Each structure stands twice: as C-alpha cells, then as structure tokens.
Amino acid sequence: MRVRGFIVWFVVIISLVGILSLGDGTTGRLKSIVRGAFAPVQQMVAGGVRRTRENVSAVRNIGDVMAQNERLETELVQLRNDVLTLKALEQENVQLRDQLLYEERSDRELVSCEIIGRDVTGWWQTVHLGKGYLNKIKPDMAVITPEGLIGKTVESSPKSTEVLLVSDPNCKVSVQIMRTGTYGVLSGLGHPEDNRVVCQMSFVSKRARIRQGDTVITSGLGGIFPKGLMVGYVESVALDTMGLGQQARVIVRSDLSALTHAFVVVEARDPVDELLQKRAGEVREE
Amino acid sequence: MAYLIMLFSLYVAGMVQAAPWLPIAKPPALLGVVIYYALVRDRRMMLIAAVAGGFIQDALGMGPIGYSSACFGVIGLVVNHFQNLLFTLRAVTHIIIGAVAAGVASLFLGIMLFTGGHIVFDSALFLSRILATTALGVITVPLIFRFVDYLDARLGTDGGAMP
Numbered sequence: 454m455r456v457r458g459f460i461v462w463f464v465v466i467i468s469l470v471g472i473l474s475l476g477d478g479t480t481g482r483l484k485s486i487v488r489g490a491f492a493p494v495q496q497m498v499a500g501g502v503r504r505t506r507e508n509v510s511a512v513r514n515i516g517d518v519m520a521q522n523e524r525l526e527t528e529l530v531q532l533r534n535d536v537l538t539l540k541a542l543e544q545e546n547v548q549l550r551d552q553l554l555y556e557e558r559s560d561r562e563l564v565s566c567e568i569i570g571r572d573v574t575g576w577w578q579t580v581h582l583g584k585g586y587l588n589k590i591k592p593d594m595a596v597i598t599p600e601g602l603i604g605k606t607v608e609s610s611p612k613s614t615e616v617l618l619v620s621d622p623n624c625k626v627s628v629q630i631m632r633t634g635t636y637g638v639l640s641g642l643g644h645p646e647d648n649r650v651v652c653q654m655s656f657v658s659k660r661a662r663i664r665q666g667d668t669v670i671t672s673g674l675g676g677i678f679p680k681g682l683m684v685g686y687v688e689s690v691a692l693d694t695m696g697l698g699q700q701a702r703v704i705v706r707s708d709l710s711a712l713t714h715a716f717v718v719v720e721a722r723d724p725v726d727e728l729l730q731k732r733a734g735e736v737r738e739e
Numbered sequence: 740m741a742y743l744i745m746l747f748s749l750y751v752a753g754m755v756q757a758a759p760w761l762p763i764a765k766p767p768a769l770l771g772v773v774i775y776y777a778l779v780r781d782r783r784m785m786l787i788a789a790v791a792g793g794f795i796q797d798a799l800g801m802g803p804i805g806y807s808s809a810c811f812g813v814i815g816l817v818v819n820h821f822q823n824l825l826f827t828l829r830a831v832t833h834i835i836i837g838a839v840a841a842g843v844a845s846l847f848l849g850i851m852l853f854t855g856g857h858i859v860f861d862s863a864l865f866l867s868r869i870l871a872t873t874a875l876g877v878i879t880v881p882l883i884f885r886f887v888d889y890l891d892a893r894l895g896t897d898g899g900a901m902p
Binding site: 468480486494495576 | 871
C-alpha cells in the first residue's frame with residue numbers, strides 16, 4: 454500500500470515536471486487542440502445569448518421604433534450629403550497622389566469576428582475571437598471595433614484567436630497625439646475606473662503641449678498597429694515620477710466590457726512606407 | 740463512465756469560466772470540479788481531475804501550461820487528506836472550502852505568474868482579484884458540486900450521494 458502511494462506521488466510529480474517543462478511549440482499545439490475543442494460550442498453559446506439579447510431588446514424597445522426610424526432617415530440624408538463632399542475630396546486626393554507618384558492605397562482588409570470568450574483566470578485582459586488562422590488571422594495583428602483600437606492578436610488556433618486588450622499592462626502600443634503629432638507608448642492599467650478603460654501614455658516629451666480631450670491615435674511605429682487607428686482621448690497630463698517626461702491618462706473609446714464583435718486588420722500596408730522601401734531598394738540597386 | 744462524466748464536467752466548467760459576459764473576475768468552476776473529486780472520490784481520480792482541469796484552464800488562458808495543474812493538485816491533495824474529517828455532503832462545507840480554495844488557488848497562481856514574469860504586479864489589483872475570486876468561490880463551488888453529483892447520480896456511477 455505504501456509502495457503504491459509512493460508510485461502515485463512519483464507519477465504525479467514526474468507528470469507535472471514534464472508538463473511544466475514543455476517547449477513553446479508543444480504548448481502552442483496543445484493549446485490549439487483544447488481551444489479547437491471549445492471554440493464551436495463557445496461560438497454557439499455566444500451567438501445564442503447575443504440573439505436572445507437582441508430579441509429581448511427589440512421587444513422592449515418596440516415603442517421607440519418610429520422615433521428611431523425618423524432619426525435614421527435624418528441621418529441618411531446627412532450621410533448622403535457627406536458622401537457627395539467626400540467624393541469630391543477623393544477625386545482631389547487621387548489627383549494629388551498621381552502628382553506625387555504614390556501607388557494606389559491598399560484598403561485595410563478586415564475580418565469580422567464574434568467574441569466567444571474571455572480569459573479564464575482573470576489575470577489577463579483578453580478575449581477570444583471565433584475565427585483563427587483558417588481565416589488568415591495570425592499573431593500580432595491589430596484588432597478594432599467601429600469605436601477604435603481594442604488590442605492585438607497573440608495566439609491563434611484554426612478556429613479561434615486570443616486577443617490581448619489595450620487595458621492589459623502587457624499590451625504596449627506606440628501612439629501619438631493627433632493634434633500635435635507627439636509620440637508616446639500606451640499601456641493599460643489592468644482594471645477599469647468608473648466603468649471606463651483607462652490607459653497610461655508614457656515617454657511623452659516634456660516640451661509637448663498636450664491638452665485634455667486631445668485625440669490619441671496609433672503612430673504606426675513598431676509594425677503591429679497600422680497608423681491612424683483611433684485609440685481614445687486624453688483625460689489628464691502630469692510629469693512622470695522622475696520629472697524627465699510627461700505621462701497622460703488616456704480614456705479608451707471602445708467599451709471593452711461589452712464587446713460582442715471585433716475586426717482583425719489582416720492587411721494594412723502603409724503606402725508611404727511602401728514607397729520609401731521601394732525607393733530604398735532602387736537606391737541600393739543603383 | 741466515471742471518467743466521461745469527469746471530462747464532460749470539466750468541459751462545462753471551462754465553458755462557464757470562459758464566458759464572454761464575465762469581464763473581470765472569473766468563477767472558479769474548474770476548481771469546483773476538482774474539489775468535488777477531492778471531497779467524494781479517491782486520490783487518483785482527484786489528481787486526474789486536477790491535472791486535466793488545470794490543463795484546460797491554462798490552455799484557454801495566456802499562461803504557461805502546468806501552473807494551474809500544480810495549484811489544483813496541491814489544493815486537491817489537502818482537501819482530500821481531510822476528507823474523513825469533513826461533512827463532505829453538506830452545502831456549508833462546499834461554501835467554506837470553495838471560498839478558501841478559490842482564494843488560495845488565485846493567490847498561488849498569481850504568485851507563480853508574477854515570479855515567472857508573465858504578469859505585472861499591482862498590489863491593489865492583486866488583492867482585488869483574490870477577493871473577487873474568493874467571493875465567487877462561495878457561489879460557484881457548491882453549484883458545480885451539485886451539478887457533478889447530479890450527473891453521477893443520473894448516470895449510475897458510484898457518486899450521487901447528495902440528499
């Protein structure tokens with residue numbers, strides 16, 4: 454009996470040591486298998502809950518439908534006018550691009566995904582998307598909603614992808630203030646404050662004149678996040694603890710606690726970067 | 740059949756824990772399954788549940804595989820050691836053990852992840868997460884216990900001892 458107990462302990466300890474010392478590749482494959490087993494049911498459950506919520510909401514708000522219709526009609530007229538103005542601007546833009554020998558701007562290719570789960574431990578701020586590398590999604594791609602940036606992909610399996618949200622302290626994003634062009638690095642604080650997602654913008658020049666309410670966008674540096682994605686706005690600015698630079702508190706525009714859908718930016722070629730790379734290649738050839 | 744019930748229970752618990760409408764604190768459902776096996780079954784089944792439950796938790800999260808299995812294994816062994824001294828079928832036992840085990844598991848896991856350089860330490864955040872998980876353990880563990888026990892009773896294995 455004593456020997457049997459010893460064998461059980463020995464097997465358990467050896468198994469644990471074996472599991473803990475698995476390499477990244479094996480860990481990734483194992484995670485992919487487990488996530489693959491969970492993803493279809495998670496998708497089904499998340500979709501069912503969403504549809505139920507939508508139906509309940511539709512029944513509840515049935516009285517507001519007329520008012521909503523009127524508001525949408527007004528919005529439609531305004532948007533039609535805006536489209537006409539934008540068409541003229543687009544034409545002008547094309548002409549200017551031709552003059553500057555720019556290649557045609559490639560549109561960002563977005564993959565729409567449903568949020569099917571969140572981190573199971575609570576130690577990270579992550580969400581799981583219902584699409585994976587079968588839909589061209591790979592690690593280190595920007596993830597956005599119509600409100601703006603929400604994070605980046607970190608691990609992808611065939612049918613699901615894990616996204617590290619901007620609210621997590623491990624997620625660092627190179628950003629800039631739209632008004633001044635001032636650069637900084639954004640990282641999450643890990644917890645919401647007054648139901649808002651607050652991040653910290655660090656390494657901001659001491660001389661930069663940042664104001665409350667300034668819009669924060671991605672800078673395009675670092676290669677993961679394309680330039681110009683909306684992130685949020687500045688709430689307050691202060692000198693950092695060493696007095697060498699400034700730190701800004703940034704409120705993220707997207708509501709990360711109520712995510713149902715997101716878009717993964719699978720292709721985001723910056724035409725300026727491409728042109729510069731092409732020219733650099735030509736110079737090298739010469 | 741007993742192992743199929745265990746696997747199904749762990750799958751359901753994993754689904755509950757990964758639910759997208761629970762943004763911050765997580766109900767320790769997988770730990771609840773481990774505690775069920777620690778309270779009413781032998782050590783071998785408990786250890787299998789602990790390793791499998793921990794594996795699922797780590798695979799669905801961002802952490803390295805094995806950390807949760809180690810936490811669940813240690814907690815399961817302690818609970819299993821005192822099995823004969825506890826009123827294993829009383830709801831109050833599940834509530835108390837659920838709270839303590841959830842808090843301790845969260846603390847152990849947090850320390851392991853921090854020492855492994857996987858998370859950034861923030862004392863307020865650390866404490867709030869442990870307290871939130873403890874509070875959720877009070878509700879989750881008794882419910883999971885009932886669920887697994889019900890499955891055991893319905894499918895004719897040697898569990899299902901709850902009144």
